[in-house]
Amino acid sequence: MSNFIAIDTSSxxxxxxxxxxxxxxxxxxxxxxxxxxxxxxxxxxxxxDELSLTPAECDFFAAVVGPGSxxxxxxxxxxxxxxxxxxxxxxxxxxxFDLLAYNAVDEKFCAVIDAGRGSYYACGxxxxxxxxxxxxxxxxxxSGADVSALKIPLYGFEDLPFEGxxxxxxxxxxxxxxxANQACLADEIYALYVRKSQAEENRNxx
Numbered sequence: 404m405s406n407f408i409a410i411d412t413s414s415x416x417x418x419x420x421x422x423x424x425x426x427x428x429x430x431x432x433x434x435x436x437x438x439x440x441x442x443x444x445x446x447x448x449x450x451x452d453e454l455s456l457t458p459a460e461c462d463f464f465a466a467v468v469g470p471g472s473x474x475x476x477x478x479x480x481x482x483x484x485x486x487x488x489x490x491x492x493x494x495x496x497x498x499x500f501d502l503l504a505y506n507a508v509d510e511k512f513c514a515v516i517d518a519g520r521g522s523y524y525a526c527g528x529x530x531x532x533x534x535x536x537x538x539x540x541x542x543x544x545x546s547g548a549d550v551s552a553l554k555i556p557l558y559g560f561e562d563l564p565f566e567g568x569x570x571x572x573x574x575x576x577x578x579x580x581x582x583a584n585q586a587c588l589a590d591e592i593y594a595l596y597v598r599k600s601q602a603e604e605n606r607n608x609x
Contacts, residue, residue: 405462408447408486409581411573412439412479413471413499414560419443420578421450423460428453431574439478447482458486463588465495465581467502469595470516470524470542476594483592493588495581498595500526502576503558504536505583507569512556513540515563523550523563524597544598 404424411418415436421428428450435442451457458464464483469476487494503514507528516524527540540553550557550565557568 405585406456407461407463407465407495407581408451408458408483409465409495409497409577410443410447410479410482411467411497411502411577412443412475412482413467413469414475414573415472416573417443417446418574418577419446419450420581421447421454421456422578423454423456426454427578429574429578433574436472439475443478443482459490461486461490461492463487463493463495463585465497466592467499467577468496468592469499470518470597471499473594473596480592480594493590494592495584495588496592496595497577497580497584498526498542499524500528500542501580501584502573503560503571504528505580506571506576507556507558509556511539512558513550513553515550515557515559515565515568517559517561517563518544518598521547523547525550525553527553527555542595542597 406423409420417432417435419430430446430450464486466479466483500514511529513527518524525545526542528536529539560573
């Protein structure tokens with residue numbers, strides 16, 4: 404079992420997972436929008452102290468890279484890059500879609516995330532012959548009508564108005580996604596931007 408720190412600052416919630424061998428600590432704050440930069444390091448310290456784990460003992464550091472809050476994503480990536488730089492360890496990028504994919508039970512499904520203004524981020528998955536989940540619909544930006552037209556099981560974190568939709572508790576999603584993707588360690592990770600930020604869209608419009 405690997406030792407790691409994983410964080411999710413991509414939305415209004417904050418999740419921190421620290422794992423040491425077979426033991427792990429999960430810290431989850433459901434409402435902390437605009438406060439990630441203030442409380443993130445304290446939550447990481449609390450998780451590490453509870454496990455008697457140090458960053459130097461970690462094999463890698465993981466962060467959710469999006470889609471989601473542009474500011475929150477940058478905070479999470481910066482935090483794990485700092486740990487990796489200080490320890491010389493690897494990084495792992497986890498997408499918001501991965502959080503849903505590795506907690507879904509259907510053979511073919513779509514992970515859906517509310518993007519605001521009646522639009523959604525979506526990514527489709529299917530279970531291959533080897534039992535692994537692979538992307539069959541690359542990350543995209545869809546209207547509500549487009550999501551409904553997919554006609555496959557849907558998974559998400561919010562209360563969404565779609566048939567065949569299952570809401571998953573985001574609190575328990577980070578660790579399974581990290582454990583399933585440990586073969587994808589890298590020296591660098593980048594934010595996943597499925598669309599331009601609101602500021603960029605407004606600038607282009609003018």
